Amino acid sequence: VLFLWTNAMLAAIRLYHQSLEIVRPFTIISVIAILLNIAGNQLWLYGLDINIGGWNIKFNGLGFIGSPLATSTSMCIQLIMYYLWCFKIKKYHLKHETWNGWSLKKTIFSKKRVKEYGKVIVPMIISNASENWGYQVVILYAATLDAAQIAAMSCTFAVWGILWSFYSGFGSAIVTRFGKKIGSGNIEEAKLVAKMGVLLSLSTCILTASCIYILANELAMVYSKDPEVILLMKQTIRLLCGLYTIGGIGWCAMNILEAMSKNKVKGIINVATAWLGYVPACVWFMTGDNHKLLHVSAVSCIFLVGIVVEVIRSIALWIIVFSTDWKKACIEAQERNDAYDDIAKDEDKSQNENEEINNNKLEYISLDNLEMNEDEVDNNKNKNDSVSDVHDALKCGLLDSSQAEAATAV
Numbered sequence: 147v148l149f150l151w152t153n154a155m156l157a158a159i160r161l162y163h164q165s166l167e168i169v170r171p172f173t174i175i176s177v178i179a180i181l182l183n184i185a186g187n188q189l190w191l192y193g194l195d196i197n198i199g200g201w202n203i204k205f206n207g208l209g210f211i212g213s214p215l216a217t218s219t220s221m222c223i224q225l226i227m228y229y230l231w232c233f234k235i236k237k238y239h240l241k242h243e244t245w246n247g248w249s250l251k252k253t254i255f256s257k258k259r260v261k262e263y264g265k266v267i268v269p270m271i272i273s274n275a276s277e278n279w280g281y282q283v284v285i286l287y288a289a290t291l292d293a294a295q296i297a298a299m300s301c302t303f304a305v306w307g308i309l310w311s312f313y314s315g316f317g318s319a320i321v322t323r324f325g326k327k328i329g330s331g332n333i334e335e336a337k338l339v340a341k342m343g344v345l346l347s348l349s350t351c352i353l354t355a356s357c358i359y360i361l362a363n364e365l366a367m368v369y370s371k372d373p374e375v376i377l378l379m380k381q382t383i384r385l386l387c388g389l390y391t392i393g394g395i396g397w398c399a400m401n402i403l404e405a406m407s408k409n410k411v412k413g414i415i416n417v418a419t420a421w422l423g424y425v426p427a428c429v430w431f432m433t434g435d436n437h438k439l440l441h442v443s444a445v446s447c448i449f450l451v452g453i454v455v456e457v458i459r460s461i462a463l464w465i466i467v468f469s470t471d472w473k474k475a476c477i478e479a480q481e482r483n484d485a486y487d488d489i490a491k492d493e494d495k496s497q498n499e500n501e502e503i504n505n506n507k508l509e510y511i512s513l514d515n516l517e518m519n520e521d522e523v524d525n526n527k528n529k530n531d532s533v534s535d536v537h538d539a540l541k542c543g544l545l546d547s548s549q550a551e552a553a554t555a556v
Contacts, residue, residue, distance in 0.1 A: 149214070152221040159228050164318055166242050171231055179224035186216030262482070266407055273413035280420035284428045284448055291432065295445040298378035301369035302386055302449070305358065309390045312354050316347035317401045325405035329479040333472045340467075344398045351394030355387035362387075378443055385442075385449035389456055396460030399467050406475045407482065411466055419459040427451045 160172050190212025194205040208215065232238055239245035253259060288299055320343035327336035358365065366379035403412045431437050431447035442450055 149218050149221060152218065152225050155225055156221065156228065159225075159232065163232060163238060165322060166238060166244065167322060168232075168238055169318075171236075172228070175224060175227045175231065178227070179220050182223060183217055183220035186220055187213055190216045266409060269409035269413040270404070273409065273416040276413070276417040276420050280425045283425050287429050287432060288445065288448065291444055294372065294374040295378060295443060297370060297372070297375045298382055298443075299445045299448065301366070301375070301379055302382040302445075304369070305365065305383055306386055306390070309354060309358065309386070312350055313347055313390075313394055313397060316343060316350065317397055319343065320347070320398065320401040321405045324402060325479075328406055328472075328476055329482075331476045331480060333476060336472070336476075340398075340402050343401070344395075347398055348391075348394050351391050355391045359384050359387040378445060381443060381446050382449055385446055385453065389449050389452045392453060392456045392460060396456055396463050399460065399463035402467055403463065406470070406479065408466070408470070408475075412463070415459060415462045415466075419455050419462075423458065424451060424455045427455070 163169070163172065189205070189207070191207050191209065193207035194203060196203050285299070288296065291299075320339065323339045324336055324343070327333075327339055362380050362383040363376070365383060366376040369379065370376055400412055403409070428448055428451050431440065431451060432444045437444040437447045440447060440450055
């Protein structure tokens with residue numbers, strides 16, 4: 147739970163600054179966090195026994211539970227470093243004038259903002275969730291395989307995580323840069339960003355996949371010493387390289403559509419390919435001896451089917467990209483920007499009206515107080531006059547008749 151909460155906060159801060167094209171601090175801090183995680187795993191797993199200047203420092207490790215503890219701790223430290231560097235030291239949110247402070251009224255309590263945000267985020271949630279849930283269903287069904295195949299699958303997915311990290315940077319850059327160009331109405335530069343993104347990401351995918359493909363046997367031996375697992379991994383890793391290369395082509399198209407906020411069509415394609423193609427095909431081929439039809443192991447069907455599905459999905463995504471009216475996409479992006487500006491203006495207008503009403507109330511209260519003060523002054527004056535008259539009368543009572551008549555005359 148701590149990991150999920152921390153990871154969500156890290157992603158929110160990172161994506162916010164990524165939209166401002168601020169990425170270097172996060173790279174440096176992430177490297178520091180990785181080093182802390184390695185040291186923490188060593189400490190919490192195996193403990194510490196060291197002698198410094200005659201002082202013996204000894205700490206017994208916690209075993210397996212020490213690993214998630216070290217990871218969660220390093221992520222919490224990473225979150226603190228993000229916050230201190232970005233918000234307290236550099237104050238990027240103030241320099242770029244993109245943050246007006248926390249306001250529930252302008253966020254989750256604003257129906258217009260929630261509606262506009264929902265148009266973008268709901269299709270993305272459905273798209274990403276359907277794809278990830280499809281993988282989880284396949285992995286759960288793969289638990290029926292023997293131990294060696296399950297081990298090969300787990301290790302291959304670990305390699306997948308390494309490969310994905312090489313592309314993810316290009317994907318983020320495509321979304322950010324392309325979205326800015328299309329939002330400003332600069333079609334030619336938006337197309338240039340798309341072309342550069344495709345060429346650079348595809349080149350990186352081919353290069354990294356080629357290296358992994360060549361070193362498949364050596365990489366498998368890093369993860370396991372079991373000959374059967376190594377043999378299975380050699381096959382699955384090489385299939386994974388093909389999946390990664392073809393996937394890179396489709397991911398570029400997906401990032402371009404995301405930058406244009408065409409998340410609905412992207413979601414439809416992802417849901418259809420995941421649940422009408424990938425999941426049922428993987429389950430069928432992993433059942434019994436059906437995998438022999440493909441002349442591969444049962445666990446390899448996960449990645450071979452993935453290649454076929456990824457080809458279909460990539461073609462569908464690029465058809466949508468090429469059939470997009472770029473001028474219309476620019477107009478829609480500008481209309482979305484105008485809609486957000488109108489929401490902000492309405493909120494500012496409403497806030498100014500409320501402030502004016504409050505100021506008027508304060509003025510009314512001040513005038514009422516002023517009138518009350520004037521009435522009190524008049525009453526006090528009348529009281530003072532009465533007291534003065536009584537005082538004079540008492541003085542006159544102490545005088546003789548001739549002095550009293552003279553005082554009265556005065």
